[in-house]
Amino acid sequence: MRSWQAATTIGLVLSALGLAVPAGAGEPADRVEAEVLRVVPEAVVLVGPDSVQQLAVEGTSDGKDRTRSARFVVGDESVAVVDESGMIEARGDGRTTVTVEVDGQAVEVPVEVRRIADPPPIHFANQIVPIFTKLGCNGGGCHGKSGGQNGFRLSLLGFEPELDYETLVKEGRGRRLFPAAPEQSLLLTKATAEVPHGGGKKLEPGSHEYRLIRRWIAEGMPVGDADAPTVARIEVHPPSRVLEQGTDQQLVVTAVYTDGTTEDVTRWAQYESNVSEVAAVETGGRVRTGELPGMAAVMARYQGKVSVFRATVPRGGAAPDLTGFEPNNFVDELAMAQWRELGLAPSDLCSDEEFIRRASLDITGTLPSTAEVEAFLADDRSDKRARLVDALLDRPEYAETFAIKWADILRNKRAGNARYQRSTYRFYDWIRRQLDQNTPFDEFTRQILAANGSPETTPATVWYRDLKQPDQFVDDSAQVFLGMRLQCAKCHHHPFETWSQDDYYGFAAFFGRIGRKQSLAAQQAGRDELVIFTKRSGRVPNPKTGQPMEPRALGEPEPAAVSPLEDPREALVDWLAAPENRFFAPAVVNRYWAHFFGRGLVEPIDDLRETNPPTNPALMQALSDDFIASGYDLKHLIRTLCTSRLYSLSSLPNETNRDDTQGFSRFYPKRMSAEVLLDAISSVTGVPNRFEGLPVGFRAISLPDEAVTSDFLDTFGRPRRETACECERVADASLSQSLMLLNSVEIQSRLSDDSGRAAALANDPRPIEEKVDELFRLAFGRLPSDSERATAVFHVESRPDRVKEAFEDILWALVNAKEFQFID
Template sequence: MNYKRILTLLCGLSFTCFVLSAHLLVAEEPAPAAEAKPAEEAKPAEEAKPAEEAKPAEPKPEEPKPAEEKPAAEKPAEVAPSEVKVFPANVALTTSRDRQSVIVQAIYPNGITRDVTAEAKWNLANGDLAKFENYTVYPKADGETELAVEYAGITVQVPVKIEKAAEDRAISFKLDVMPVFMKGGCNTGSCHGAARGKDGFRLSLFGFDPNGDHFRLTHELSTRRINLAQPEKSLLVEKSVGAVPHTGGKRFAPESELNQTLIRWLEAGAVNDPGEVPAVTSVELYPPSAVMDGEGSTQKLTVRANYADGTSRDVTHLAFFISANETSAEVSQEGEVTAGTRGEAFIMARFDTHTVGSHFIVLPKGLEYEAPELAKNNYIDEHVNAKLKKLRIYPSELCTDEEFLRRVYLDIVGALPTVEEYKSFVASDDPNKRSVVIDELLERKEFVEIWVMKWAELLQIRTIPNNVTYKSMLRYYDWLQAKIASNTPIDQMTRELISANGGTFSNAATNYYQGERDTLKTAENIAQVFMGMRIQCAQCHNHPFDRWTMNDYYQFSAFFSQIGRKNGEDPRELIIYNAGSGEVKHPVSGQV
């Protein structure tokens, strides 16, 4: 995409301002005022009668108010949903310990969603194959059946497939125990996941090194941390359930499933997994979105992990939930979202190395909104209009010519219009004058200069004493200016930069590899500038809020490990070339 197209679209916006209107209900109290007058004139008996007659006259205008409010409050219950969704859309159970929680979401014509899991009618076609209890499917025997879910006259069929129902799944340190530390908050940066651990015990941050964690649990103070003869008396267990003093406090209850998992692992000998275990390939968070009607409304969540061996597993009880905006939507660690004040929030669920999100919008209770017809001048307008409709926000009016002219000049050329330019624009009767002035500004040299300035900062065009010479950077700057002035597409410019080779004088694009010569930092810069991703966190541990792992970080960095640099005939010039060798070593696994 080129600059002219980008700026034309951005400046073609109406510079929409979002105005949220709040309706205040003011209660009138005429009764006390009416009673105050007859209190002073109570002597004449005849004057008391008009005061009594005035009382029934005043409630009359008040009677229609509750009558009008009642139907408005009952409308959401009377309107039938336009769609009913069941999550997940299918159930696949493997082994006797597997299970799958199911939730039902009703979607209404106005976009509001409701959690109707408790109100829906459930019918399992074959009760000999599975058991449905507390909105969860449990295996009983191998086979396939269907779960019928009915709400408001709409029925949804959910296929259920069960395999190895008679087999018990062996306890796994990496698949079962490591998620307990994540759920309990034990391996976070504020607890034992800190670089130096906490109170003499260290875990890898967010579990990026499970083998190291197993070693520290079983070989460091083994007779204290774990007790294979009496698993319940292990220090690991007693501190977690609050049986003995613990700086982090009680993490979960003794009867909880998390604690039972730890005890089961200890009873099995606290062994590590004998080989590679199926990796988590993806994590699904349901529902993917919700529009909640009023403060206090709730929505249950369910999380399912998919593994490399083709199996899936309900990990709702093991996922760690986070809300990006707790004021609007707060989520409990049991997986229930509670609506707060008006706004939007992303609810995230973290399991293993994966973090997935769900978009929640919270609206005032019973908010009435009719989406206006908005102009669509380009595809950016389409996205803006869709967002306004989701949030039930009315856009402001179109800005005035004076406001538009000031904004477009500052955005495109970074300067204010002259008096002559202002008068000419305001006096023009051309209906397309806004588009005309945009095209004119895009052809001015100031447009090129302002974007060269922005890109020069991103590409680090600067001299470094005794390292990067003035001549090299001047050639680099001239190259960038020529690319922007000629409207070169960004993808083409990026390709020339990253694949550049030769001398920094003869091929100015090679200067990108002169300013930064560290392989890891080069990879970080390329990821941030050209891919829009900050991967620095993954250098030391798995990214806490994104999908990037340490393996991803070092594998990506390896692409730039064979960039060679040598001096040219001119000592001021550097030659960039493919060295044909070079590697990056993973600090934990030692792999290259």
């Protein structure tokens, strides 16, 4: 049952420990006052025989958890008992104390127990269903999956307790429950494995959970008061901690009800860590850090409510020396603050050769030419890296590179249908032009989400070609523009978020009045095009209730005010682009951060939620605020990221950041995308691309859609644009990719082409050393080392009758090198 508990904490210091110690007694005479202990909560009230309370013991000076090293002693075991973990259970009415002892210090926690003989009635939804959730009975892999398991179905994670009650109490003539002999109920005999159970043993006879279910059955399976308060939110104590490696932290989870009362639900909550290598969590809320430094978020979930504990685990050792790192902007300052917390020192700056190659590939998808590299190296201005970023943003290749990114997740595809070719190309060109003109991102979004017309007049309407139902619009628009995966809430309450089906279908209602018809002019011209328009009416029902939903933005208490003459989608974009919207700007920031830094502040990059927070929340907030203040200027965002000192760090680790995968204290190398890699190979081999139906030399980063035939692009992960997820573009290495580079006709024909670079170098009268230097400069952005140069020169000189083949071999080695295939 719920316990009405105080919200503050108590500390007690034994004053004797603060006295000076006589000389020779083994303690210094100026010993400081001993640490204060703090116990959470300070006082406990347990109501009914099923009430429990978890204690957490901490030091006040450092916040370190002392729960596992504490000794708990209850004054009167007829009133309450306490186990070694600090979990108190009610036994009988009365008052007692639990004494908490740590290293000679003691704190007394008063405990009061009420209504053991006359307990409040059990509430099915508030007390029984959470047991099923905790034990995994209503999970997606068991009775909570669609259709249930072996004829027994529960609602997923207990989100529909009314359905669960009907299933347990009334379905099958009540054969699962036997009030006359509760322990013989099939529900208990299956759970304790007294009779065969495919899910194995879930309950121990006599356990707290067993006793509660047994009492509920014995009392006649009450459903509970329909007007009983429900859980409004849950709170986790502590909300965050800096923890040493290999240490513990006991969490205390409290449910706050709609009437203001509270209940300890530590025992019933479910827990999950997003980085278990940094901080894992046990079923009772005990967090255990590992040997890997970093940040982890531990989700606590109870009755559809979630809260998060954030663990920061420094590497230990001496504080990092950051004196040599001079910040360029707020990105650096906020990164430095986290490095101090984690004990990380940044890597050195990358070389100028590394920077121009990195920035050129990231911003324009293009290898810098040897002339561009040499000019950059010769520039002695202190701001030349910032100038380079500005120059790259002004090049047309910038818009082409990022047009691919947006065309991928906006699903601009022909899918083999020739009738779609014209409109697909027009949508791609529209995206490219918006990026080239630096259209503010809120306006870019509005022109897509609120598009009306045909592809001829409004190319953004092509987005509506693949998406036909309101739920499809919800899934794609949320993932693309909010960085959220709402698909779960389509069928049930989102298991990791606060979103319900009402939230989902309220969002879907913004798309309920979309009308579509065939374009007569396009049909006559042999094209298949839709005209999108806004209908005067159209409702989206919640399939669970059948009730039509009014358009309502996520997290908003009231529906949007939209008249029949207004387009609901305009109201949606107004909400999206409002500065106070906490989803829109972070989604773009995280997507672009991942592009430039190799991983997002949130991973996966389109799964932003409370239970998956940024690794650096202050940095995410500052970047989002700056992006909003800039007027949603994408070039400004890129400039902020790429002119930070952070972006200029080397990928070579030092002794403090070798294991850093979250703090960005070094640059994280990333593979080139399929299109960028193919263009890079074309550049290095000197052989232009050839795509069917397109001019010779057409660049892969300029391809308007996914249907242009290329085995190379498909092998290296070009997406089919079936989803709105960037994860569809495969970045992982594979055997087929290695074989493609090592021995495919695609590569070999480029190497041996008589008009290619190998042939040109074979006929070039310059010294071999110069030609080798040129190849390395073009492929890697740097000159070869002495040993690399000597090896290459020897290879050519030893084949005087096969000089072209020798240069082919060198080119083959270069394009197969990781240094070539990665942006570093």
